[in-house]
Amino acid sequence: MQHPSSADLAPRSRLARLGGLIARHPRTWVVAWAVIAVTCFAVAVGGVTGESLFERLHSGAPTVESESSRAQEVIAESQPALETLTMQVTGADLADAATVQEGASATRALAQVPGVKSVRSPLLAPGGVTDPSAAPLVKGGTPAAGGFVTVVDFDPGLDEAAQETAETQAEARLLAVATAVHGQGSVGSTSKVIEAVTTTVERDLLRGEGIALPLTFLVMFFVFGGFVAAGMPIIGAVVSIGGALLSLFVFSHVVELDATVVNIVTLLGLGLSIDYGLLTVSRFREELAHRKHDVPTREEVARAAELTVATAGRTVLFSGLTVAIALAGLLIFEASIMRAIGVAGVSVVLVAMVVAITLVPALCVVGAKRLSRKAAEPASDVGVFSRLAVGVQRHPVLVIVGVVVALVTLALPALSMRLTSSGTELLPRDAPQRVFFEQLGQDYPALSAPEVTVVARTSDTSAATSWAEQFRTSPGVEGLVVRPLGSDDQRIDIRVAGRPTSDEAQNLVTAIRDTSAPFDTLTTGQAAGQLDFLDSMSDRAPYAVALVVLGTFVLLFLMTGSVVLPVKALLLNVISLGAALGVVVWIFQQGHLEGLLRFSSVGAVESMVPFLVLAFGFGLSMDYEVFLLARIVEFHRQGVGNDRAVSLGLQRTGRIITSAALLIVIVFGGFVAGDILIIKQMGVALVAAVAIDATLVRMLLVPATMTVLGRWNWWAPAPLRRLHERFGITE
Numbered sequence: 001m002q003h004p005s006s007a008d009l010a011p012r013s014r015l016a017r018l019g020g021l022i023a024r025h026p027r028t029w030v031v032a033w034a035v036i037a038v039t040c041f042a043v044a045v046g047g048v049t050g051e052s053l054f055e056r057l058h059s060g061a062p063t064v065e066s067e068s069s070r071a072q073e074v075i076a077e078s079q080p081a082l083e084t085l086t087m088q089v090t091g092a093d094l095a096d097a098a099t100v101q102e103g104a105s106a107t108r109a110l111a112q113v114p115g116v117k118s119v120r121s122p123l124l125a126p127g128g129v130t131d132p133s134a135a136p137l138v139k140g141g142t143p144a145a146g147g148f149v150t151v152v153d154f155d156p157g158l159d160e161a162a163q164e165t166a167e168t169q170a171e172a173r174l175l176a177v178a179t180a181v182h183g184q185g186s187v188g189s190t191s192k193v194i195e196a197v198t199t200t201v202e203r204d205l206l207r208g209e210g211i212a213l214p215l216t217f218l219v220m221f222f223v224f225g226g227f228v229a230a231g232m233p234i235i236g237a238v239v240s241i242g243g244a245l246l247s248l249f250v251f252s253h254v255v256e257l258d259a260t261v262v263n264i265v266t267l268l269g270l271g272l273s274i275d276y277g278l279l280t281v282s283r284f285r286e287e288l289a290h291r292k293h294d295v296p297t298r299e300e301v302a303r304a305a306e307l308t309v310a311t312a313g314r315t316v317l318f319s320g321l322t323v324a325i326a327l328a329g330l331l332i333f334e335a336s337i338m339r340a341i342g343v344a345g346v347s348v349v350l351v352a353m354v355v356a357i358t359l360v361p362a363l364c365v366v367g368a369k370r371l372s373r374k375a376a377e378p379a380s381d382v383g384v385f386s387r388l389a390v391g392v393q394r395h396p397v398l399v400i401v402g403v404v405v406a407l408v409t410l411a412l413p414a415l416s417m418r419l420t421s422s423g424t425e426l427l428p429r430d431a432p433q434r435v436f437f438e439q440l441g442q443d444y445p446a447l448s449a450p451e452v453t454v455v456a457r458t459s460d461t462s463a464a465t466s467w468a469e470q471f472r473t474s475p476g477v478e479g480l481v482v483r484p485l486g487s488d489d490q491r492i493d494i495r496v497a498g499r500p501t502s503d504e505a506q507n508l509v510t511a512i513r514d515t516s517a518p519f520d521t522l523t524t525g526q527a528a529g530q531l532d533f534l535d536s537m538s539d540r541a542p543y544a545v546a547l548v549v550l551g552t553f554v555l556l557f558l559m560t561g562s563v564v565l566p567v568k569a570l571l572l573n574v575i576s577l578g579a580a581l582g583v584v585v586w587i588f589q590q591g592h593l594e595g596l597l598r599f600s601s602v603g604a605v606e607s608m609v610p611f612l613v614l615a616f617g618f619g620l621s622m623d624y625e626v627f628l629l630a631r632i633v634e635f636h637r638q639g640v641g642n643d644r645a646v647s648l649g650l651q652r653t654g655r656i657i658t659s660a661a662l663l664i665v666i667v668f669g670g671f672v673a674g675d676i677l678i679i680k681q682m683g684v685a686l687v688a689a690v691a692i693d694a695t696l697v698r699m700l701l702v703p704a705t706m707t708v709l710g711r712w713n714w715w716a717p718a719p720l721r722r723l724h725e726r727f728g729i730t731e
Contacts, residue, residue, distance in 0.1 A: 019309030023302035029362035040242030056252040057259040064334045066532035071524035078486035085152040087174040092183030094143035103181040115166030121150040136446035188436035196433045201259040208670020228370040232363045233277025240273035243351035269348035271667040275660040276356035283312035284364040301368040313357040319626040320353035323619035325551035329544035385654030389647035396704040411578035413585040420501045420604035428675045450493035451505045458519035464490035476504030500526035561724040580689035606678040617689035661694030
């Protein structure tokens with residue numbers, strides 16, 4: 001059975017007119033985009049401003065305005081945080097007086113470095129390395145171990161250049177101290193950790209794209225059967241990456257941009273661009289197959305471009321808007337990093353959309369003659385995917401039950417999800433800075449930051465001490481110190497065994513906050529910060545969910561005219577995303593596949609991952625939903641029956657969806673191959689979400705549920721039907 005050609009059905013909509021304009025001046029569009037892309041990359045890598053995007057990145061746990069942050073502000077007022085540089089020395093000969101004297105002389109030279117405020121070292125203790133005051137800086141508290149630590153504090157308020165110069169000179173003199181005592185020295189600092197994270201992110205990004213682009217090109221070569229068609233989505237993707245990097249560079253001047261944002265947002269842009277490019281090129285070839293001449297005429301090429309932009313372009317716009325709505329939900333949250341990801345993500349989606357409906361059609365027009373040689377015959381109604389749909393339609397209830405059971409089984413581990421905010425654990429296990437700080441915490445626990453800190457708003461030290469003593473016997477507590485914080489406050493530092501965000505640390509924070517005191521208290525630390533972050537996210541989550549659900553529902557209703565299809569799409573997405581999160585918990589929290597994926601489990605999932613997976617995964621799932629529904633709706637409006645419209649829609653889009661999903665999996669495989677833990681978790685989550693959605697959901701669950709619902713798929717109350725007739729988007 002042949003259906004009317006798109007040429008007979010699509011009037012001259014605005015998108016069709018845009019396609020005609022592109023067809024008349026394709027090379028102008030290509031050159032314009034080439035200039036834009038070069039400019040974007042030049043700005044992002046520092047070729048224009050002299051400062052690259054990667055030099056502007058930061059790293060740290062996500063924070064919100066909260067009790068924890070207010071406590072940090074009080075502490076900073078009385079005890080401003082200083083930039084420090086720490087050296088661990090092993091194998092030193094501390095038993096030889098002459099060697100110790102030589103080391104002390106080299107240590108004193110550190111204080112002469114411009115910008116150095118003070119130097120703390122057991123070599124400078126009044127009574128030498130055996131002085132009791134030096135014990136916290138000596139490994140094991142005794143010189144016999146041959147290990148010690150030297151800490152350099154820098155003057156506050158140094159500008160970036162002066163700080164960098166001071167650190168470079170101080171590091172050289174620190175290593176000279178290690179040489180003087182015949183030991184081996186290693187140096188670490190917060191700035192070095194941030195540099196290690198940003199450098200690893202940059203390397204991961206280049207490696208991810210280096211893996212993704214060639215593999216996606218290879219896959220698309222087999223999908224399209226030619227180099228020209230395969231290259232067009234890749235070109236569009238490269239341009240979108242440039243746009244993504246430029247948008248991130250701009251946002252880095254407005255908010256502090258976490259290093260992990262770059263990989264997340266850039267690879268999202270890469271994946272969407274390839275998806276949209278694949279859809280656009282496929283539709284252009286389909287329309288070109290209706291030509292009457294062996295070599296397409298200019299009119300036939302122009303008409304193919306018009307119809308491609310009018311149909312595939314419309315689908316791209318709907319899809320892009322659904323992804324943008326999902327990411328816009330992140331703007332509801334208080335955490336600046338979530339807002340930054342939301343704004344940058346929306347901008348990248350918009351870039352991918354514009355590239356797909358302008359640059360890719362222009363490339364198609366330029367390469368029309370080459371594409372026409374490979375253009376398929378007019379699309380067949382019968383094939384692998386239509387037969388799959390018919391098979392599903394024979395036993396729809398059985399398919400629904402089987403798929404739902406499988407998805408629920410995959411989702412079960414998510415019920416035991418534990419969240420954490422890692423520090424150096426974000427880096428690979430063998431990263432020098434991670435090794436440095438893990439060794440420092442093990443050998444010199446007194447130098448590690450306390451897990452929980454309480455600011456007691458009282459000038460009475462004894463009262464603060466008396467109140468704090470009740471927590472000394474709390475589970476996991478290893479030590480408690482009270483000391484004045486300025487003239488009006490007391491600082492209570494409590495050390496807890498295990499990770500800074502362990503259950504013991506979080507339970508202690510909760511207990512402290514629930515315990516009344518004869519003065520005001522503010523609790524901070526990594527565990528407190530994470531609890532405040534999660535509380536803030538939980539408070540705002542209902543509003544974010546409402547925005548995404550309402551926006552998606554309205555958009556799908558305007559496209560389909562049904563209230564049933566949008567509701568069904570939302571429910572199916574919830575199930576598939578739950579399954580993806582279950583996979584993440586099973587792998588990263590429970591510690592499966594550590595060797596294969598090259599990570600060390602911290603027994604939890606990074607606190608931002610679930611929220612980002614729900615936003616990004618929801619957007620990508622709706623991406624494929626729109627691809628499929630757009631064609632089903634197209635056939636339904638031609639008067640085709642429900643089951644037949646479903647099978648035809650699946651036949652026309654099944655190849656595109658599975659190909660697009662495979663390409664997305666390859667792209668997000670760049671996340672999995674990365675070394676930063678949170679990026680790796682995001683990669684696994686999104687690969688699982690896309691794979692589950694494109695197979696179990698789109699290929700099986702959607703046709704099965706639409707078969708069971710039958711004519712109810714297209715139901716809407718009379719007032720909404722009239723609303724759709726007036727405002728529905730059908731072109």
